[in-house]
Amino acid sequence: MKLAEMYFTDWYHKYVTIEVDDLTEQLKDSIAIHDDDCYALCSSYCNTEGFVLLNVLAVGSSWEKCTRGLKSKKMLGTFSIDMVLQSEAQLAEPDQDMMYKNEDFLKQMDEDTDEDVLKSRLDPRLDLLRDPFYPDVVMTGLIQDGGLAEYAMRITGVKGLFLTGKMAEETPEDTGVHIDDDVYALLYLNNSEYRLFALFAGNHLNEDEQDVMNRIMKETAKLGLDFNGISMKS
Numbered sequence: 001m002k003l004a005e006m007y008f009t010d011w012y013h014k015y016v017t018i019e020v021d022d023l024t025e026q027l028k029d030s031i032a033i034h035d036d037d038c039y040a041l042c043s044s045y046c047n048t049e050g051f052v053l054l055n056v057l058a059v060g061s062s063w064e065k066c067t068r069g070l071k072s073k074k075m076l077g078t079f080s081i082d083m084v085l086q087s088e089a090q091l092a093e094p095d096q097d098m099m100y101k102n103e104d105f106l107k108q109m110d111e112d113t114d115e116d117v118l119k120s121r122l123d124p125r126l127d128l129l130r131d132p133f134y135p136d137v138v139m140t141g142l143i144q145d146g147g148l149a150e151y152a153m154r155i156t157g158v159k160g161l162f163l164t165g166k167m168a169e170e171t172p173e174d175t176g177v178h179i180d181d182d183v184y185a186l187l188y189l190n191n192s193e194y195r196l197f198a199l200f201a202g203n204h205l206n207e208d209e210q211d212v213m214n215r216i217m218k219e220t221a222k223l224g225l226d227f228n229g230i231s232m233k234s
Contacts, residue, residue: 036061052081116158
């Protein structure tokens with residue numbers, strides 16, 4: 001199965017062996033590359049621009065034998081998602097060596113990112129809506145011509161039941177929403193698939209919109225509900 005055919009949350013921050021062929025040559029400054037080193041054991045993270053990178057833990061000659069370099073404390077290198085998205089891939093069962101090498105590295109890569117954004121990257125409900133290269137960018141429905149059309153928004157956090165973000169592309173004039181405008185989106189089910197709907201969008205909510213948002217926030221807070229689910233109230 002190609003990496004592109006897997007759901008994002010099936011492999012993100014996890015361990016996946018990828019058939020990378022001669023891409024391993026790019027790692028030769030970190031480890032001696034043999035002619036049959038066509039596989040790379042990788043994990044993944046997003047850089048400061050939200051672009052997916054795969055950090056290489058080890059290389060090898062087969063799916064089963066891909067552990068050379070695993071004992072090294074440093075990563076062997078990185079591949080950008082566009083380099084490997086169409087490559088064959090298999091999930092790898094993590095062992096102690098993999099976790100020891102990878103967990104602190106991922107924490108370091110994520111330390112400056114909003115906690116709710118990090119949670120959204122691990123939320124499988126959003127997988128069908130994501131940009132394959134920038135997983136914080138998701139398709140969100142806006143009212144247009146009396147119907148619903150989807151446009152890209154960049155996730156910035158969570159506010160109560162709402163997934164918050166910024167509009168990531170220009171939209172038609174009749175939506176009243178522009179690039180970089182604030183978006184407050186709700187998740188809903190449509191034919192067993194999760195979609196997002198921008199209940200509020202734009203940088204200046206009118207008095208009625210602000211009142212509705214405040215009431216939604218107040219009532220759902222009483223129930224301990226937010227976008228990530230049910231939380232226990234103290």
